Amino acid sequence: MKSEVEIRQSLRQWISTKSKTVDVEKLQDSTRILEERIITSVQLMDLIMYLEFLMGKPVDVTQLKPGVFNTINSIYESFFENTPTSSSVSEVVKC
Amino acid sequence: MERIVNLAEKLSELSIANYNNPYLLFEWPENLDEDAWYFTPEYISIYGTSEFEQLTTADQKRLSLLEAVNFFSLNIHGEKSLMRGLTKRLYHNRPKEVSDYLHHFVGEENKHMSLFGKFCNRYLGKVYPSRAYEIPNELGEAEEDFLFFVKVVIFEELVDFYNLNMSDDERLHDLARGINQYHHNDEVRHISFGRTITRNLFNQLKPEWSEEKLFQIQAYILAYIESTWKEYYNPYVYNDMKFENAYALFETAWALDGTRAHRAKAGRKCYKYLLDAGMLIQEPEV
Numbered sequence: 001m002k003s004e005v006e007i008r009q010s011l012r013q014w015i016s017t018k019s020k021t022v023d024v025e026k027l028q029d030s031t032r033i034l035e036e037r038i039i040t041s042v043q044l045m046d047l048i049m050y051l052e053f054l055m056g057k058p059v060d061v062t063q064l065k066p067g068v069f070n071t072i073n074s075i076y077e078s079f080f081e082n083t084p085t086s087s088s089v090s091e092v093v094k095c
Numbered sequence: 096m097e098r099i100v101n102l103a104e105k106l107s108e109l110s111i112a113n114y115n116n117p118y119l120l121f122e123w124p125e126n127l128d129e130d131a132w133y134f135t136p137e138y139i140s141i142y143g144t145s146e147f148e149q150l151t152t153a154d155q156k157r158l159s160l161l162e163a164v165n166f167f168s169l170n171i172h173g174e175k176s177l178m179r180g181l182t183k184r185l186y187h188n189r190p191k192e193v194s195d196y197l198h199h200f201v202g203e204e205n206k207h208m209s210l211f212g213k214f215c216n217r218y219l220g221k222v223y224p225s226r227a228y229e230i231p232n233e234l235g236e237a238e239e240d241f242l243f244f245v246k247v248v249i250f251e252e253l254v255d256f257y258n259l260n261m262s263d264d265e266r267l268h269d270l271a272r273g274i275n276q277y278h279h280n281d282e283v284r285h286i287s288f289g290r291t292i293t294r295n296l297f298n299q300l301k302p303e304w305s306e307e308k309l310f311q312i313q314a315y316i317l318a319y320i321e322s323t324w325k326e327y328y329n330p331y332v333y334n335d336m337k338f339e340n341a342y343a344l345f346e347t348a349w350a351l352d353g354t355r356a357h358r359a360k361a362g363r364k365c366y367k368y369l370l371d372a373g374m375l376i377q378e379p380e381v
Contacts (some may be wrong), residue, residue: 034230037311041230042319048226049325054343058331061228069230 007054007080008094011072014050018043029072053081096155096190102291103196104345106284110199113280117206121273132156133163135261140328143353145331146344154336161332163271164219166257170278172225180243183309188236196288203281210274223331241296242312245374246319248289250333252365253323255282293371301373313375320379323356325349331336355381 010028016024019038022031033039039047047069048059059079068078127133136155139162141147150158182199186194215222234242261267262276299308328349330341338344348354357380370374 040315041232042315042322044228044230045226045322046325048228049330049342049345052330058224059226060224061226064228066230069228079352 002054004076004080008072010054011075015039015072016048018046023056027072029071029076032070033068033072052088055079096295099275099292099295100190100192102288103190103192106288107192107196107199109284110196110203110281112287117210117277120277121210121270123213123217123270127160127270128268129153130156131293132159132160132264132266133268133271134166135257135264135267138162138257138261138295138357140354141333141344142349142357143351144337144344144348146347158332160218161335164215164221165223165327165329165332167215167274168223169225170254171211171215171222172227173254174208176227176229177247177250178204178208180247184240200288203285207278207281210277214270214274223281223329226326237296237300241293241300242315244289244293244296245316245369248286248368249316249320249365250323251282251286251289252368255279255286256361256364258282290368293374297372297374316369316374317379320362321381324362324381334379 010075012024012027012029015033016022016027017040019033022038031038034041048061052059065078068074130153133156136142136159139147139155139158141158147155147158178201179199181204185197185201212222232239258275258279262272262279264272267275304312328345330345333341333344359378362379362381366375366378370378
């Protein structure tokens, strides 16, 4: 199983890479990533595709609750808590 | 403002002159010919990958149908969002001539969506879902207006590259060519309107923006271009083709030199417009 620590690290790395304005070391899981313009709303589609990749299943955007993308904490809680995850990213293949 | 009024009047006249009934324009066979292309092979998102090369010609043609359905699906989602934005702007803060043209714009987009939806549902039994997720923003009305129209221009310019070239590709099934041609005929007017109104809005707003604000706007536009392009590389399609690792294939295809070159070529006209207007200061690296 990919651990919580690994998933959070993957999310921090992805957001930091996409942002180009914040170092991964400085990004906290409680940082408000949209409010602080670390990523923009148009990058959410890209983030959703990355979440599908990490989870190994599609995201139904019509079922998402407000605030789900506020922080890495809220993303983890919404998409990964109580959800089985793969032991290896390379094994995650199905939409 | 006078320029946009004149353009709106002229485009309304053209829309009326070119008005047609798309429901009578095409023949819709019960089943599609499996031995036909539905998307230009070189534009297929994984073209150039070993996965594409290893497919049989029959499977490449099957993939071309799925890529056509993905293309029409992303058009449906883009145009749904576009129609919401256009209807919000009807009879609001602009001369009546603009609203008159927006009615044509909305009507034409509605007809496009109907054709795309019919093709997707009839021949694949589904429209691929969108990953677009909108969140409320606190932008001022003028700034929101500009960002709405610049996104319209980018979306439609990229789509039109495909429409124009695929309508001319004699390898494609007549129905696929016809839908692309039909879409292109209307999009020419929409792009003309979008370009003019976007440039007007930008020229009004730019003097009010700080350097930091302008940088944020340019970063937003670049991010939108990247997100828009990624819709063309859909793991749902690869999954339907039974590729073993759909997301890895997305990453491989996206990073390929050949697909980068394709995106640069397909986006050239759009990027030139954005650069000339000062809405971008560098060509997107996508």
